[in-house]
Amino acid sequence: MICKTCEIELTIDNTYPQDHRYCNKCGQKHAVFLTGRRIILESMRSMNLESKIIQTRTLIKEAVREFGLDKVYISYSGGKDSTVLSHIAKGIYPDILHIFANTTNEYPETLEHIRWEQEENHTNIITVIPKDVHGEIWTFKKVVEHYGYPMYSKRISNAIRTYQHTITEKTRNNSLEYINRNFKKYSKYKELPISDKCCDKLKKEPLKRKARELGMECAILGILASESYQREKDWLEYGCNVFHVRKDNQCKPLSFWTDEDILEYIERFSVRISKLYDMGYSRNGCMYCGFGVHLETDGSNRYQLLKKSHPLQYSYLVKNFESLLIDFEISYK
Template identity: 35%
Template sequence: MQAWPLARKIQVTQTRIMEWYYHYGGNVAVSFSGGKDSTVLLDMARRAFPEIRAVFVDTGLEYPEIREFVKTVPNVVWLRPELAFPKVIERYGYPIVSKEVARRIYYARKGSAWAFQHLAGLNKDGTPSRFNERFMKWRFLLDAPFPISDYCCTVMKKQPIHRFTRQTGAMQIIGTMACESAIRQNSYLKNGCNAFHKKEPTSQPMSFWLEQDVLQYLQFTGIPYASGIYGQITEQKGKLVTTGAHRTGCMFCMFGAHLEKEPNRFQRMALTHPNQYDYCIHKLGCGAALDYIGVPYAA
């Protein structure tokens, strides 16, 4: 499906959106981050249903250019998390390395046997696990002088959306793609695009898209997107790329930063958003966390 031409992907995605919409009698909402993926999703949804609502969670961690772009989009409900980011990292911990690693560090520190075993490269029964070997090199984080967890996304983004869904009954349509992480790939393989059967049903109708499809859609349709942060879409070595940021998400998120080539997200932030950089690195203490895992951040 990932190898399908864009026209077929658009057709199948809009079909999945329509199935979701009619299944819930139109009481649905598009989870809209202001990023390029959710911008494409919202455009496809509104081509079929112009009145469909969008929901934006104003975490305070978005790039200012993203927030300004969201303000230009009509019929968007703004939500806020109950805890600000400084309180989240104080209570739960810093989001470093990956959600999977951070979750295991958090629970291992609380005495969970399964988390200790995974960090030792073992299965629950104590036998060696090729799957869990990837966690072994991060076992040193158990001794880190700061808290670590994967709860940031849950508290800052998921909980406000869940509250909105409980209050309104509006079932979410989300622009995540399987190519973004192993977790999302496994979720798609297990649930498909429209997970009607889940305890908290969700629709991910773009799961089989690739980033190239998103950029091609934006270029082909010419719809507005947050060009203030992404820049222009150009072609380099046969691939579409953005001249600005490649991914936006939360400005202070450290997940995956160790995999980036220099200049990484924080080194770029130092040049493009110096005030946010200073707050993140020095006032919030993210610099110390990055130092501990060997990620450079000075411009």
């Protein structure tokens, strides 16, 4: 392996211990850079809502200026963050394209909200359903049967999938060592059918395919850096507007918003959001997704909530995935 910055050969002696992509010298420099970025993110987070809205509008306009209005789209999930993003973007570009990936695992309230946006709020939305390159439709159940259940977190599921697909003894030991170093508690689940492939199959690939088909060049995403370790790490490295740097161009103009900002915006501008949020849910993600479920309060986790709020969908979960949930030691009753 070579250092990401200066390209010298990395050895045991010269590799930066906290980040194995760098040599010691470049790793130290990069750490200073990240510390500076963290200070910037904190100061952006401490701005008031008015300033944040202005900044967000500027970032969206930058994307449109760079690629053209007919080459950018809002990646729309029907959740409150992307609804706030849509509200701000439509305030500048009323007809801006929204693409919604229906994962086949959506709450009925999400689908109803999408219908309302499209038919009554005149939002320009295209819905894509998960099909692969051969036109074959994928469902959540099919993904679980083929690849494994998305459980605990993306990183854990990815580590388990990687472990299960290693070919040589050496790579197997490496990935085992990775699991034990980072998620020792979850090592006991490593032989269970768990995988992070679901999002690729049901969301990312269909969205990207449609975007490519329509000639889109940049996705505008309503994600907050505070949502996950990976999102914050991404922001620190690349910032809000990532154009011509990585494989995909992305505009993430809400990155520095907090959950409280989202709620304040919704209230101040009377933004209509999915009814799901009035039913005890704080997220609108996929009904059966297991990412983060282990961190939710036992007694009111998403599956236990589902039992009360959506009995029909709950019985489907139990019928198809009960034995897996037992193996994963996740409460669902």
